[in-house]
Amino acid sequence: MRFIFVDAENIGLRAVESITASVSDKVFVFSKNDAVKAVCERNLFLYISSYPSGSNQADFYIIGNLVGMIASLTEQQREASQFILYSQDNSLVTAFEFQCKLRSIKHDIALKPKTQIQVQPKSQKTDSSTTPKILEQRVYECFKTEQTTESVRKKLKQPKPDFTRALNSLIKANKIQRGSKSKKTWVHANAV
Numbered sequence: 001m002r003f004i005f006v007d008a009e010n011i012g013l014r015a016v017e018s019i020t021a022s023v024s025d026k027v028f029v030f031s032k033n034d035a036v037k038a039v040c041e042r043n044l045f046l047y048i049s050s051y052p053s054g055s056n057q058a059d060f061y062i063i064g065n066l067v068g069m070i071a072s073l074t075e076q077q078r079e080a081s082q083f084i085l086y087s088q089d090n091s092l093v094t095a096f097e098f099q100c101k102l103r104s105i106k107h108d109i110a111l112k113p114k115t116q117i118q119v120q121p122k123s124q125k126t127d128s129s130t131t132p133k134i135l136e137q138r139v140y141e142c143f144k145t146e147q148t149t150e151s152v153r154k155k156l157k158q159p160k161p162d163f164t165r166a167l168n169s170l171i172k173a174n175k176i177q178r179g180s181k182s183k184k185t186w187v188h189a190n191a192v
Helices: 013-017 034-043 057-072 075-080 089-100 131-143 149-156 160-172
Strands: 001-008 026-030 046-048 082-086 106-109 177-178 185-188
Touching: 001 057, 001 131, 013 034, 026 057, 026 185, 034 160, 046 082, 057 089, 082 185, 089 106, 131 160, 149 160, 160 177
Parallel strands: 001 026, 001 082, 026 046, 082 106
Antiparallel strands: 177 185
16 A cells, blocks of 8 residues: 655645555645545545644644554554655655655655755856855956956956955955945055
């Protein structure tokens, strides 16, 4: 027998619609969304919304129900059961797997957690040109002439957080200072 737990608040309506289950499967869908409720009624899934509203409340309720369900099964029923989770919430997946492993229950995670899907944006470089000290040096070199920080950041094609860290480090070290032409421009400290 399969017990399928669905964190609909995490995976959304379309993913709930795509779940295929046999008549003997027990499908528990955790959500407070009326559209999800309608899908559950059509597919004969158990719609559960009786948990408090708030951050991670559905997750806590899923784990509570999982533990309660496992505890209610006999040893023979546990051996014949499989517990499946539909969620991309890494914390929930970790807790679900832990509880199943703790009781030697067969289990599966139907969707990969978002944090495990590793897609690197094209704008990010992994070479040494973006290490903090090298970036700091590149930023420093750009301020030989008086310029705005935004023009330098765009010229270096750096993400704002990385650029800001390098810029703040240069300011704290008194290597650059505000320019004489405008308060929006910066230049080497010895150039003013």
